Amino acid sequence: MMALRRMKRTHKILLLCVGFIVLFLLLVTPDLSYGEIRSTRRSLHVLTFPNVHYRDKPVKRILKWTGVFKRDSTKSDLECLKNCSARCELILNRANIRDADAVHFHLSDLWSKVWRIGTKSIIDLPKYRTPDQVWILGNMEPPPHLWGNIKVFNGLFNWTNWYRLDSDVMWPYGGVYKLSEREQKEAREVLNGRNFFKEKTKEIVVRTSNCFDPGQRYRMVSKLSKYLEVDGFGKCYNRLCGKSTDPMDTSCDDELKQYKFYLAFENDLCRDYITEKYWLTLQRDQIPIVNWKFFDKSAVIPNSYINIQDFDSFDKLVKYLKLVSSNETLYNSYFEYKKYYKNHRTGCHVCDLCKTLHDKDKPGQIYVDMDGWVREDTCDKVELWNNFMKNVFGWRFYFLGF
Numbered sequence: 001m002m003a004l005r006r007m008k009r010t011h012k013i014l015l016l017c018v019g020f021i022v023l024f025l026l027l028v029t030p031d032l033s034y035g036e037i038r039s040t041r042r043s044l045h046v047l048t049f050p051n052v053h054y055r056d057k058p059v060k061r062i063l064k065w066t067g068v069f070k071r072d073s074t075k076s077d078l079e080c081l082k083n084c085s086a087r088c089e090l091i092l093n094r095a096n097i098r099d100a101d102a103v104h105f106h107l108s109d110l111w112s113k114v115w116r117i118g119t120k121s122i123i124d125l126p127k128y129r130t131p132d133q134v135w136i137l138g139n140m141e142p143p144p145h146l147w148g149n150i151k152v153f154n155g156l157f158n159w160t161n162w163y164r165l166d167s168d169v170m171w172p173y174g175g176v177y178k179l180s181e182r183e184q185k186e187a188r189e190v191l192n193g194r195n196f197f198k199e200k201t202k203e204i205v206v207r208t209s210n211c212f213d214p215g216q217r218y219r220m221v222s223k224l225s226k227y228l229e230v231d232g233f234g235k236c237y238n239r240l241c242g243k244s245t246d247p248m249d250t251s252c253d254d255e256l257k258q259y260k261f262y263l264a265f266e267n268d269l270c271r272d273y274i275t276e277k278y279w280l281t282l283q284r285d286q287i288p289i290v291n292w293k294f295f296d297k298s299a300v301i302p303n304s305y306i307n308i309q310d311f312d313s314f315d316k317l318v319k320y321l322k323l324v325s326s327n328e329t330l331y332n333s334y335f336e337y338k339k340y341y342k343n344h345r346t347g348c349h350v351c352d353l354c355k356t357l358h359d360k361d362k363p364g365q366i367y368v369d370m371d372g373w374v375r376e377d378t379c380d381k382v383e384l385w386n387n388f389m390k391n392v393f394g395w396r397f398y399f400l401g402f
Helices: 002-028 034-042 074-082 094-099 107-111 181-191 217-225 276-283 314-326 328-333 349-357 370-375 383-393
Strands: 046-049 060-064 088-091 102-106 115-117 120-122 134-138 159-161 176-178 202-207 230-233 259-263 287-290 341-343 364-367
Touching: 060 094, 060 349, 074 088, 074 349, 088 094, 088 349, 102 107, 102 349, 134 349, 159 349, 217 230, 217 259, 217 314, 259 314, 276 287, 276 341, 314 328
Parallel strands: 060 088, 060 102, 102 134, 134 159, 202 230, 202 259, 259 287
Antiparallel strands: 046 364, 115 120, 176 341
């Protein structure tokens, strides 16, 4: 009996201690912001250390080891650096890699150079690097499109140049620029009397040629088509518009501008993945209908879009789209942002790289788990697709899966 009482007393004391510990943590632990949480997660994959090899130079030199989607961006990069506040030069010959302060690689183009010898995969990487050289891995594609095995890059790269907000140097598809007071005044004068509603003669349009669809956007387009007028262009709809299927092609703009809304659905619902679909829709003076799930609102222009994720049901979404489509005042309200913001699409990420290279306070670091950092996302990497193809069809993509 006494032993039972002592056990109960011990349990009470333990519960009381646990309660005090929880209360203490709640009182002394600060609220983590969105960025702080990201930083905490990032530290699991990145090893930082004192940057003892840093060289203070008035002009930093950058070697772009690969192109970007097999395109040579040298001309635009040189033009960009002319107007950059930091001073950098491009190294145009790989043989001069010893002179480079930074070497930039584009992930998709690294995969295009992969070949196999037996069980060993060979990737086109430099055979030399200096201790103070920064290796940067750039990428504009979401995880489901990163076909290769990222683990081969663990312990290799110092920085990421990604569309994600937690990358070392952001490489976004677009950006928010807040107008100055003078610019706001000029914008109001330009917009005075303009009626966007009356400029449109059709309802909804979508244009896409990438039919790989883990985000299930075509299912939503099909559902919307039953209640609203939706026209589709691109390879996936067997109806071409413009001179090419390149998403940056503007030769179809005159046709697209006739529509009130553009379905700017992303094919992957990944963290911070907001592509040119949204930004180009704004340039055409349309309302983007988006499907973003995991994003930071500071990365886009406020009150410029309609997000299907904001609606409790499909019926409410359809009802609201019909209301906006028929209400002149409500429709035009989605363009009020033009008096305060504009799309800041410079395409000059090499200037941001240059500025970061001149940042003396940035510590040395290495991505010891690049694969883990990539997978710290809301969408899966493509091995799921490879495994499916292997199990169902008996196929194995040796050049993709390593």
